[in-house]
Amino acid sequence: MIKRNIKVFDNQTRANEFLLDLLTNKIKHKLIKNIGLPTGSTPIEFYKLFANKVNTEKIDVSEITTFNLDEYYRLDPKDEQSYHFFMFKHLFSKIKFKDNYFPKSAKYDSQIKAAGGLDFLILGVGNDGHIAFNEPGSLKSSQTRIINLKPETIQANSRFFKSIDEVPKKAITMGLDTIFKAKQIVVLAFGPAKKKALQSFVNSTKFNSQLPISALLNHPNTMILTDQKL
Ligand code: GLP
Numbered sequence: 001m002i003k004r005n006i007k008v009f010d011n012q013t014r015a016n017e018f019l020l021d022l023l024t025n026k027i028k029h030k031l032i033k034n035i036g037l038p039t040g041s042t043p044i045e046f047y048k049l050f051a052n053k054v055n056t057e058k059i060d061v062s063e064i065t066t067f068n069l070d071e072y073y074r075l076d077p078k079d080e081q082s083y084h085f086f087m088f089k090h091l092f093s094k095i096k097f098k099d100n101y102f103p104k105s106a107k108y109d110s111q112i113k114a115a116g117g118l119d120f121l122i123l124g125v126g127n128d129g130h131i132a133f134n135e136p137g138s139l140k141s142s143q144t145r146i147i148n149l150k151p152e153t154i155q156a157n158s159r160f161f162k163s164i165d166e167v168p169k170k171a172i173t174m175g176l177d178t179i180f181k182a183k184q185i186v187v188l189a190f191g192p193a194k195k196k197a198l199q200s201f202v203n204s205t206k207f208n209s210q211l212p213i214s215a216l217l218n219h220p221n222t223m224i225l226t227d228q229k230l
Pocket of ligand 1: 038039040041042043069070123124125126127131132133153157
């Protein structure tokens with residue numbers, strides 16, 4: 001029997017507040033050493049709330065190491081479109097973790113393993129059901145690797161660039177296996193554009209490579225937070 005833990009909230013802020021309580025309680029109880037973090041427009045409000053709470057309540061994050069999910073391939077970390085830049089702007093400039101890592105090569109998996117694995121992982125989801133940059137077609141056993149982005153993803157992400165031609169065609173991403181090994185996963189999926197992928201997830205009973213988020217179906221501790229009635 002597949003158990004899906006999907007929590008529907010009135011709006012995105014309510015969902016973010018739920019995640020904020022969950023995560024900060026775990027941090028206060030020293031239950032998190034390594035955390036996986038996403039980019040995209042989805043986590044921006046959460047990062048703002050999180051940074052505010054950490055600073056206001058003086059929550060100690062100095063022993064926590066962050067591992068980002070993905071990065072555009074060969075984009076300078078100083079480039080304003082890079083995920084390095086995004087994370088610095090929205091979170092790392094506001095609160096200081098022990099270390100902040102991004103995937104650079106296949107060694108990322110052994111680096112995460114050597115650090116003790118991911119205790120907590122926050123994920124967004126692409127309109128086509130991709131997680132991190134694991135595009136449709138990704139294997140459940142996939143590891144950190146370079147991936148060719150699908151035209152739909154390049155199109156969707158072009159809203160952050162001056163023109164679609166500037167969007168990198170490749171990215172480096174944590175694999176589905178890397179993601180599945182996280183002890184606890186919370187997926188954030190807001191707005192009607194995500195509804196189709198979520199509905200397909202609800203209707204899936206086994207992994208389907210065309211719907212990468214379905215890799216989470218048998219994960220022992222995954223929760224999806226959404227504002228969409230499914
Ligand atoms: C990109 C990122 C994903 C993210 C997705 C959704 O493709 N690689 O990690 O989940 O976009 O982005 P948004 O939150 O902007 O909808």
